[in-house]
Amino acid sequence: xxxxxxxxxxxxxxxxxxxxxxxxxxxxxxxxxxxxxxxxxxxxxxxxxxxxxxxxxxxxxxxxxxxxxxxxxxxxxxxxxxxxxxxxxxxxxxxxxxxxxxxxxxxxxxxxxxxxxxxxxxxxxxxxxxxxxxxxxxxxxxxxxxxxxxxxxxxxxxxxxxxxxxxxxxxxxxxxxxxxxxxxxxxxxxxxxxxxxxxxxxxxxxxxxxxxxxxxxxxxxxxxxxxxxxxxxxxxxxxxxxxxxxxxxxxxxxxxxxxxxxxxxxxxxxxxxxxxxxxxxxxxxxxxxxxxxxxxxxxxxxxxxxxxxxxxxxxxxxxxxxxxxxxxxxxxxxxxxxxxxxxxxxxxxxxxxxxxxxxxxxxxxxxxxxxxxxxxxxxxxxxxxxxxxxxxxxxxxxxxxxxxxxxxxxxxxxxxxxxxxxxxxxxxxxxxxxxxxxxxxxxxxxxxxxxxxxxxxxxxxxxxxxxxxxxxxxxxxxxxxxxxxxxxxxxxxxxxxxxxxxxxxxxxxxxxxxxxxxxxxxxxxxxxxxxxxxxxxxxxxxxxxxxxxxxxxxxxxxxxxxxxxxxxxxxxxxxxxxxxxxxxxxxxxxxxxxxxxxxxxxxxxxxxxxxxxxxxxxxxxxxxxxxxxxxxxxxxxxxxxxxxxxxxxxxxxxxxxxxxxxxxxxxxxxxxxxxxxxxxxxxxx
Amino acid sequence: xxxxxxxxxxxxxxxxxxxxxxxxxxxxxxxxxxxxxxxxxxxxxxxxxxxxxxxxxxxxxxxxxxxxxxxxxxxxxxxxxxxxxxxxxxxxxxxxxxxxxxxxxxxxxxxxxxxxxxxxxxxxxxxxxxxxxxxxxxxxxxxxxxxxxxxxxxxxxxxxxxxxxxxxxxxxxxxxxxxxx
Numbered sequence: 001x002x003x004x005x006x007x008x009x010x011x012x013x014x015x016x017x018x019x020x021x022x023x024x025x026x027x028x029x030x031x032x033x034x035x036x037x038x039x040x041x042x043x044x045x046x047x048x049x050x051x052x053x054x055x056x057x058x059x060x061x062x063x064x065x066x067x068x069x070x071x072x073x074x075x076x077x078x079x080x081x082x083x084x085x086x087x088x089x090x091x092x093x094x095x096x097x098x099x100x101x102x103x104x105x106x107x108x109x110x111x112x113x114x115x116x117x118x119x120x121x122x123x124x125x126x127x128x129x130x131x132x133x134x135x136x137x138x139x140x141x142x143x144x145x146x147x148x149x150x151x152x153x154x155x156x157x158x159x160x161x162x163x164x165x166x167x168x169x170x171x172x173x174x175x176x177x178x179x180x181x182x183x184x185x186x187x188x189x190x191x192x193x194x195x196x197x198x199x200x201x202x203x204x205x206x207x208x209x210x211x212x213x214x215x216x217x218x219x220x221x222x223x224x225x226x227x228x229x230x231x232x233x234x235x236x237x238x239x240x241x242x243x244x245x246x247x248x249x250x251x252x253x254x255x256x257x258x259x260x261x262x263x264x265x266x267x268x269x270x271x272x273x274x275x276x277x278x279x280x281x282x283x284x285x286x287x288x289x290x291x292x293x294x295x296x297x298x299x300x301x302x303x304x305x306x307x308x309x310x311x312x313x314x315x316x317x318x319x320x321x322x323x324x325x326x327x328x329x330x331x332x333x334x335x336x337x338x339x340x341x342x343x344x345x346x347x348x349x350x351x352x353x354x355x356x357x358x359x360x361x362x363x364x365x366x367x368x369x370x371x372x373x374x375x376x377x378x379x380x381x382x383x384x385x386x387x388x389x390x391x392x393x394x395x396x397x398x399x400x401x402x403x404x405x406x407x408x409x410x411x412x413x414x415x416x417x418x419x420x421x422x423x424x425x426x427x428x429x430x431x432x433x434x435x436x437x438x439x440x441x442x443x444x445x446x447x448x449x450x451x452x453x454x455x456x457x458x459x460x461x462x463x464x465x466x467x468x469x470x471x472x473x474x475x476x477x478x479x480x481x482x483x484x485x486x487x488x489x490x491x492x493x494x495x496x497x498x499x500x501x502x503x504x505x506x507x508x509x510x511x512x513x514x515x516x517x518x519x520x521x522x523x524x525x526x527x528x529x530x531x532x533x534x535x536x537x538x539x540x541x542x543x544x545x546x547x548x549x550x551x552x553x554x555x556x557x558x559x560x561x562x563x564x565x566x567x568x569x570x571x572x573x574x575x576x577x578x579x580x581x582x583x584x585x586x587x588x589x590x591x592x593x594x595x596x597x598x599x600x601x602x603x604x605x606x607x608x609x610x611x612x613x614x615x616x617x618x619x620x621x622x623x624x625x626x627x628x629x630x631x632x633x634x635x636x637x638x639x640x641x642x643x644x645x646x647x648x649x650x651x652x653x654x655x656x657x658x659x660x661x662x663x664x665x666x667x668x669x670x671x672x673x674x675x676x677x678x679x680x681x682x683x684x685x
Numbered sequence: 686x687x688x689x690x691x692x693x694x695x696x697x698x699x700x701x702x703x704x705x706x707x708x709x710x711x712x713x714x715x716x717x718x719x720x721x722x723x724x725x726x727x728x729x730x731x732x733x734x735x736x737x738x739x740x741x742x743x744x745x746x747x748x749x750x751x752x753x754x755x756x757x758x759x760x761x762x763x764x765x766x767x768x769x770x771x772x773x774x775x776x777x778x779x780x781x782x783x784x785x786x787x788x789x790x791x792x793x794x795x796x797x798x799x800x801x802x803x804x805x806x807x808x809x810x811x812x813x814x815x816x817x818x819x820x821x822x823x824x825x826x827x828x829x830x831x832x833x834x835x836x837x838x839x840x841x842x843x844x845x846x847x848x849x850x851x852x853x854x855x856x857x858x859x860x861x862x863x864x865x866x
Contacts, residue, residue, distance in 0.1 A: 142767055149775040157783055161742055168738075208765055209772035212756035219748055247755075254759030304763040365762065 028057045028064040032086040035093060036125070036185045040192040047097040065090045071113070081117040084110055085126055092130050101137065108134045118154070122179040125155035125186060132193060141198075141206030148194060152213055156190070159183050184225035191217045191235045195242055195260065204261050204298055211246060211256035218243040249375040252308025253365035261302045262311060265295035269319055276322060280330050289336055292319060297339045305365025306351050310375045313345040317382035324386070324393040331400065342390070342415075345383050346422060352376045353426055353434050376434030381662060384419060384442040391415040391449055398457045409458035413465075416446040416453065416472075430675040437667035440479060440674050441658050447476035448486060455493035466497055470506070477510035479674055482537050483655040484550060484648055491551040503551050504544065511541035513680070519672040529665040533654060536647035545637055549645040558646055565638045572631040579628055582621040586614065736798060743793070743802045746784055750809040751846055753779070757816055773817050780810060794833040801842060804834055808844035808855055815862060827859065 031053050038049055054060040059067070069087040072079045088110035095103035111130040118124045128151035135144035163183040194210050223229075223236030245251060245259045252258035272288035279285050293316075300312040320338060327333055353376065355361040366372040391412040398408035423443045427435045454461040454469030461469065473490045476483075487507065494500045514520060515538055524531045524538070540546035553561060586609075609617060658664045753776050760768045784806065793803035807830045814823035830852075834840065838853035845858060 142771065145768075145771050149771060153775065153778055153782070157779070160745070161738070164741065165738065206767060208760055208763070208768045209756065209775065211759060212753050212772065212775075215752035215755065216749055219752065253762045254755055255763060 026056050028053070028059070028061060028068070028090070029082075029086055031057065032089045032093075033082075035089045036182045036189060039089075039093060039096065039129075040189045040197070043097060043099070046093070050093060050097050061090055061094060065094075071110075079113070081114065081120065081123060084113045084117070085123055088114060088126055088130055092126075092133065095133070104130075104134055104137055120179075121155045121159055122182075125151060125179070125182075128154070129189070129193070133197075136198060136201040136203060139201075139203070141203050144198065144203065145206060145209050148190065148210055148213060151190065152216075156183070156186055159186070184228040187217055187221045188229055188234055191222050191239050194256075195235065195238060199260055199264055204302065205257055207257040207260065208255050211254055214239070214246065214256055215243060247367065249307070249366065249371035249378070250311035250314075251365070251367070251371075252303045252311070253305045254367070255302065255304065255308065258299060258302045258304075258308050261295070261299040262308075262315070265292060265299045265312075266315060268292040268295045269315065272319070273322065276326055281326055281332050281334050281336075286334055286336055289319065289323065289338070293338050293340070306348060306355075307365030307372075307375060309348050310352060310379050313340065313348045314375075314379045314382045316340040317342065317345050317379075317386040321382070321386040321389040324389040328389075328393040328396045331396075333397070342383060342386050342418075345379060345386070346418075349376070349379050349383060349422070349434075352379065356434060373433045377436040380434060380439055381436050383422070384439060387415050387419045388442060388445055388449070391446075391453075395449075395453060395457050402459065405457055405459045406461075409453040409461075412457070413450050413453040416449040419443070419446045420450075427674070430671060436662070437671050438658075438662040438664075440670040441655075441667055443674075444476045444480035444483070444670075445659070447472045447479065448483075448489070451476065451489070451493065455496065456489070466493075469493065470497075470499075474506055474510065477507065478513060478677060480655070480670055481510045481514040481541065482534060482651055484537070484651055485655075487547075487550040488552070504547065507547060507551065511547055513677050514538060514673075515542045517673055517676060519669065519676050523669055528669070530654065533651045536644075537651050540644050540648045543641060543644055545641040546644045546648070549641060550648065553645060558642075558649070561638075561642050561645075565635065565642060568631060568635050568638065572628065572635055575624055575628045575631055579621060579624045582617050582624060585609065585617050586621060736796065739793075740798055740802065742787060743799060743806060746787060747802055747806050747809065747843070749779070750784070750806065750813065754809065754813060754816075754846060757813065761816070776813060776817060777819075780813070784810060788829075791833060800834075800837075801840065804830060804840065804852060805843040807833075808842055808859060809846075811859055812844070812862060827856075830856070 038046065041049060050061055057064065065087065069083060069090060071087070072083075088107050091103045091107035091110060094100060095107060107130045111127045114123045114127050118127055128147040132144050132147040132151065135141070135147060159180050160183065162180040166180055190213065194207070194214060198207060218239050222239050223231055223234045226234075242259060242263060245263065246254060246256060250259075250262065268288065269292045272285060272292045275282065275285040275288050296312055296316050296319075300309060303309045303312060316338070317340075320340065320342070323336055323338070352361075352364065352372070355364055355372075356376075361369065361372040364372070366375065394408045394412035394415070398405035398412075401408070420443060423435075423439060423446070426432055427439060427443070449472075451469040451473035454465040455473070458465065470490070470493060473486065473493065477486055477490070480486075490507065491500060491503055494503055494506075520534060520538065524535045540550060549561075654666070658666055753772075756772060757769075757776065760772055788803065788806065788810075793799040807826055811823045811826035811830070814820075814826060834852055838851060838856075840852045841849050842852055842855050843849060844855050850858070
């Protein structure tokens with residue numbers, strides 16, 4: 001806004017240059033005649049501007065008004081329209097600068113005196129501009145809309161062609177171009193009046209007919225005259241964002257009232273988000289969150305269509321997710337009341353999804369199918385994020401408060417299960433339009449979350465919960481087998497239940513599905529993103545020893561495995577040496593058995609073994625040879641498998657990357673894998 | 686909705702027309718002959734800058750009507766009665782004071798540069814009048830379309846909004862819409 005005023009003052013000086021030079025002094029009348037340039041500045045800036053002009057003109061505006069612009073006595077004949085207009089403008093400026101209601105009342109009174117002169121565009125503009133402000137002050141949206149529409153028809157439309165003609169002839173800034181040259185400022189003022197002032201004055205209903213004016217303003221009007229109002233100083237960006245929302249998937253069938261209400265709520269949300277980042281969950285942040293919730297509630301109340309409700313729910317869930325994430329991160333748990341729940345959002349999603357079945361989505365307020373699909377997917381993604389964040393929060397609370405671990409774990413499991421329920425309900429086919437790609441990884445996370453809740457976090461899970469947790473781990477593996485940590489989590493859970501022997505039977509289906517998957521194979525062959533990491537995991541899945549490592553080697557680590565292999569090799573060398581010695585020993589001729597079996601008698605060096613020694617050496621050789629063979633097999637297996645397992649370590653972090661990026665390319669692969677798997681056999685529980 | 690005759694604007698527009706070398710009035714000054722009928726074709730653009738200017742005006746009016754239609758549809762979809770009352774008055778006046786005078790010429794239909802956009806505006810106006818429950822005015826717009834563009838049924842128009850159709854097909858669609866509306 002400061003920039004705007006700086007630019008506007010420059011323009012004002014240019015425009016006012018000729019008469020000022022001619023008269024060699026600056027009077028308030030000139031400033032008032034060009035008040036359309038600066039009248040929509042924000043209050044502090046406008047006040048500063050008026051003070052500066054007061055210095056230049058040698059008197060404050062109110063004194064000028066009292067001395068030079070008071071109504072003339074009737075006996076003096078009709079008052080010149082310029083004088084009346086300037087008086088009306090002066091009162092309006094004083095109202096805008098200081099917020100004094102009586103100044104507005106006097107502006108309205110003076111504007112009323114202008115009625116006989118409304119044939120002049122300039123008078124008509126100020127008349128409706130002043131009365132529009134009065135309507136805002138009185139909280140009368142119907143009157144406000146009427147005045148803005150009249151202003152547009154009576155002052156803007158008739159000036160558009162003349163302005164273009166003047167501009168084509170490079171005369172738009174000529175001193176005699178009259179009020180036509182004000183057109184870019186009129187656009188700007190109307191835009192600010194409708195988009196900013198109305199919201200500052202709390203008008204949150206009945207603005208929808210002005211949607212047309214807002215669209216007109218955005219259509220090559222505001223921002224289209226950078227030579228007069230530089231882009232940076234105009235409200236073009238703001239206007240464009242509003243129009244984008246008005247026409248986009250976040251619209252309530254084109255309602256300006258709703259769009260502005262949601263936009264205001266979004267601004268409050270941004271403020272709360274900023275406070276959350278800088279101050280954590282301070283009192284001020286909690287207050288800002290509460291204010292945001294109320295603003296979203298207002299927006300929701302203004303929504304007439306499911307489209308509008310979905311837009312509100314999507315943003316509300318984002319805040320809900322942020323709150324839970326902050327609570328978990330900051331380890332504080334202040335009481336924060338939010339007027340929305342995830343259930344509300346699921347209810348809205350259900351209504352959206354039902355419209356897909358009977359193709360009645362147009363009745364929900366969407367302008368096109370793309371917008372409908374975008375809205376559905378957006379809402380889904382925020383349902384999934386809010387669910388995962390809130391469930392994570394419960395699990396972390398369970399760790400902080402172990403005596404409540406069972407309760408918190410069950411709360412988390414319920415949230416995860418609810419997500420899995422809607423996932424199974426709506427992710428029926430690969431082409432389910434309203435289900436985003438990232439929903440599949442979220443399903444993996446939710447399934448794993450149920451397992452974690454019962455097997456890792458709960459203190460005393462029931463046998464049924466343990467069983468459900470293991471089944472959910474298996475589901476998580478089927479949906480996304482490439483999270484290495486899940487395999488070891490399963491073994492840990494099984495070990496806790498004394499069921500580790502079931503490991504291979506439980507994981508083999510997921511491993512085989514991932515190995516056989518045509519979509520994964522094609523992905524790897526085509527060298528798509530993460531192909532190398534996926535190929536390494538596929539190699540491990542096809543090797544039962546590597547599967548064992550995936551499940552059980554997590555705790556020992558690679559260094560320990562390598563050390564074990566080295567020990568094995570050393571043992572093998574020793575055994576091989578022993579075998580060799582025994583063979584050499586057995587290579588000599590056997591002596592007759594001595595008369596006495598004196599074990600202590602010294603062995604004759606180089607002497608052949610007697611029969612008993614031969615038998616004993618033979619037995620040792622047999623044992624050593626068998627051991628050698630076993631060691632060779634073990635070494636061969638370990639030497640082959642450890643690198644396969646080690647290669648899988650490269651996949652670490654893939655899950656975190658997918659969690660962080662909803663547009664990660666692997667989300668699409670997961671979707672195809674899931675439906676390929678479903679088509680091959682019944683879906684995992 | 687308060688109407689106000691924009692005398693000053695007309696005067697300014699007149700002055701600008703002179704500046705731009707625009708409309709020339711041949712023969713006697715009709716303002717002096719109180720009994721003379723107002724010529725049907727009193728806003729004929731001739732060519733050059735004026736033609737370009739007129740095309741810009743028509744294009745802008747067309748774009749404005751598209752935006753109005755979006756708002757009208759939105760108000761009707763949400764059954765916003767107050768909004769519809771206000772907006773209908775606004776559109777009605779816009780058509781009456783801005784669009785109709787601009788279309789009160791046959792010259793647009795005879796100028797290849799203007800005919801398409803002129804016809805498109807007329808279709809939009811007819812559609813809008815139907816939605817505004819002004820069937821007589823809508824029919825008048827349709828009649829004008831038929832009269833002005835007779836024999837040019839293959840000409841492409843930008844109607845319905847966002848599509849290009851032949852004039853004949855557009856006429857059929859409009860007829861359907863009229864009965865549905």
